Amino acid sequence: MNTIDTKLWTSENVAADLERAVHEHRLPPGTKLGEDELAEAYGISRTIVRAALQALSHRRLVEHKRNRGAFIAQPSVREAREVFEARSLLEPRTARSAATRMTEQDLDILKQNIADEHVALDAGENGRALLLSGQFHLEVARIADQATIEDMISELISRSSLVIALYWRRRAALCETQAHHALLDAFAEGNGDAAEDLMKSHLLDLVASLDLRSVSQPATSLREALGR
Amino acid sequence: MNTIDTKLWTSENVAADLERAVHEHRLPPGTKLGEDELAEAYGISRTIVRAALQALSHRRLVEHKRNRGAFIAQPSVREAREVFEARSLLEPRTARSAATRMTEQDLDILKQNIADEHVALDAGENGRALLLSGQFHLEVARIADQATIEDMISELISRSSLVIALYWRRRAALCETQAHHALLDAFAEGNGDAAEDLMKSHLLDLVASLDLRSVSQPATSLREALGR
DNA sequence: TGGCGCAATATTGTATACAATAATGCCGAC
DNA sequence: GTCGGCATTATTGTATACAATATTGCGCCA
Incomplete structure (x- = not known):
């Protein structure tokens, strides 16, 4: 983000900003959205970030994993x-x-x-x-x-x-x-x-125009690709 | 709520509990949902209550009015x-x-x-x-x-x-x-x-079976019934 | 007496401190 | 040398303290 940000980053703004990034494929599915990282990037506290992530979670754009954090969703x-x-x-x-x-x-x-x-x-x-x-x-x-x-x-x-x-x-x-x-x-x-x-x-x-053969799952990362 | 509550009140649980109350018409449209009040009722902090209210807000069951609080929605x-x-x-x-x-x-x-x-x-x-x-x-x-x-x-x-x-x-x-x-x-x-x-x-x-003649608006409370 | 404004109060908005949990790396034992 | 367990670290989950804002009540003045 800009170092000098005249914009007021409400949770709605942050959520909209992130959603736009998803739209433009700048944030690929599976990307980790660290709270501290985002808080620093936008110059706000984790409270606002969490509210934004919750909003995106309700829209199914973000998946929350308990004690693991928020990730850009990877639709099956x-x-x-x-x-x-x-x-x-x-x-x-x-x-x-x-x-x-x-x-x-x-x-x-x-x-x-x-x-x-x-x-x-x-x-x-x-x-x-x-x-x-x-x-x-x-x-x-x-x-x-x-x-x-x-x-x-x-x-x-x-x-x-x-x-x-x-x-x-x-x-x-x-x-x-x-x-x-x-x-x-x-x-x-x-x-x-x-x-x-x-x-x-x-x-x-x-x-x-999609390749929906279930074999080629995204399986971006890790353990759940192996089912454990 | 019960004084002895063995249940763990996550924000999801609280939201579901409130949603059920809405379903059963125990919480009529326009009801003020004070954060402190709910926090005390469920024996949790405002943090969880706020998360629950945000969730319900995203489902359009609750309307947030800035600096005024959350209310059960009153669909027009x-x-x-x-x-x-x-x-x-x-x-x-x-x-x-x-x-x-x-x-x-x-x-x-x-x-x-x-x-x-x-x-x-x-x-x-x-x-x-x-x-x-x-x-x-x-x-x-x-x-x-x-x-x-x-x-x-x-x-x-x-x-x-x-x-x-x-x-x-x-x-x-x-x-x-x-x-x-x-x-x-x-x-x-x-x-x-x-x-x-x-x-x-x-x-x-x-x-x-609904009376949707726009005249008889609910207009439960107050100022916005008068548009100010 | 009525209206305006200020002060007091209550409630929400935000930040931060602390607790809980999971991931990581190290060390020792076999 | 490798596996298992423990300690360390990083990150999220929750509570709370503080700030901002709106409402309410009081008192002053016209």
């Missing part, structure tokens, strides 16, 4: 499937709803998002591209104007970042913006049916 | 609708899935739940009946074997308890067990289509 293959199963229940219908509520301003935001993602991809900033890709989905949820569902999708998108970090199979890089562009067209037409279908397909494509 | 009419909208996206499909995975043992559990709810209703234990009713839905989610979705439904059920506490309109008491019984039949037949439809109708009935 099982959990990876579940996250996308949940998204497939929520997001298509949400996209349909968004299509009927879409304003010109909303469309501009989504267009800008896609453009930004293109720029990031061209610049090789994959982390940023991934963040923007998630933000597209989140923006759709926001437009649907269902805060409760939006919160759920928000958490699922974050967890998806971890899943992608663990199970993304190389190749097929820019299919993302294609799918988002198709969705944008449906939104522009106010075509709810199309938006729902496109979102459903998009999510299926995402899962298909 | 808007939020009430959103909660049931979310449930209607998740639970019908989950019920379908549960129908195809249902075992004899699962059926027994659900039967027992309905029976227990009947007993509670006959005994006039409305809080317990409500708790059991929620558990029925949660059990269905468990049977569907999608832990991620189950967690979401669990939170939504808890929040529904608050909604019911605030907006339940008297009359129509025991329609609950009827709907659950119909679902049970569908489960017994392994009829996913019927289960999905029944769950959808059941949730619509639940919303219909």
